[in-house]
Amino acid sequence: MRETTDEYLMQQYARGNVQAFDQLYARHRGALYRYFRRQITDEATANDLYQGVWEKIIRARRKYRTSTPFTAWMFRIAHNHLVDHYRRQKPQAAVDTDRLVDLQPEPAQQHIDGQQRQQLQAGIVALPDEQRDTLLLKLESGLKIEEIAVVTGVSADTVKSRLRYAVNKLKRSLVE
Template sequence: MRTDDDADETLMLRYQHGDAGAFARLYERHKGPLYRYLLRQCGQPTVAEELFQDSWLKLIAARASYTVQARFATWLYRIAHNRLVDHYRASARGLPVSYADDCPEWTDIPAPDAVQPENQEERRRQSERLLALLAELPEAQREALLLKEEAGLSLEAIAQATGTGRETVKSRLRYALARLRQGLGGTS
């Protein structure tokens, strides 16, 4: 449980006043979800790294104008979303279909201790299948699902971060889950 002193917004305000250590804590907290969000969306680690770095640099540059009007994560993912849209426009939305080929590190995913060896292989295959299905989703639906699962944003926060309406986000999420359930074939 985070205290008020440890909240994202408090850390960002501290960084705004020159506390680089507060930024380091923020970065440590959000770097993984943000990176995965970008990686899933663009499909290429090199592009994801570029977008990831640009997003954080934009945040650093905009630190002076930061005000606590919404969750920090909403602000961060709003910046990342805008950068991603710029990337789509520049590259004519040339996303690769097969995500697993671009991410060999996924084969090294550690399995939970409770998983039995015979189930471990099955789980790994299902995760790979899930990632493949995720990569095949339309970008907007995939983005909504990633912001929910990775960043833990609510419907309202997703709507704010992506600049869409709440009902639109609901529709996208519902459609994405239906596609994934169908693709996994009875795993749900």
């Protein structure tokens, strides 16, 4: 049986079908939450941003066009929401290694070696904003390079460049 597409579900929700939104939400809640949670160390702030994005999606339901992939549309809203947040918080937003002390692994999440996990998570947080954002879009959304370029408003080459820098930094942090 053919799975209902995200675009169809969003269209149905725009017409008043709440169950369609429930399905859509269940599909994307984890990826979108991690997109924020792994960039914003403060959990309350990450929760606010996450909820804010869904509120925007709800308000913009009638403006959505199925010609745009839902995932790209959703992450574009998320990206813009995050950029706005960074602009508001800019004086305090410089990547600060002190924040890494907040990233202690929780017992339930110890699927990999504790030290390696902490290093990876700390390495992601330590990345410059643009590189971290691009890397998480790639890892969480599964969007293509070209789609990420559209979402972030830069060229595909810029996206690749950011990904290369991010990957190299993380590799170095994991080796150390």
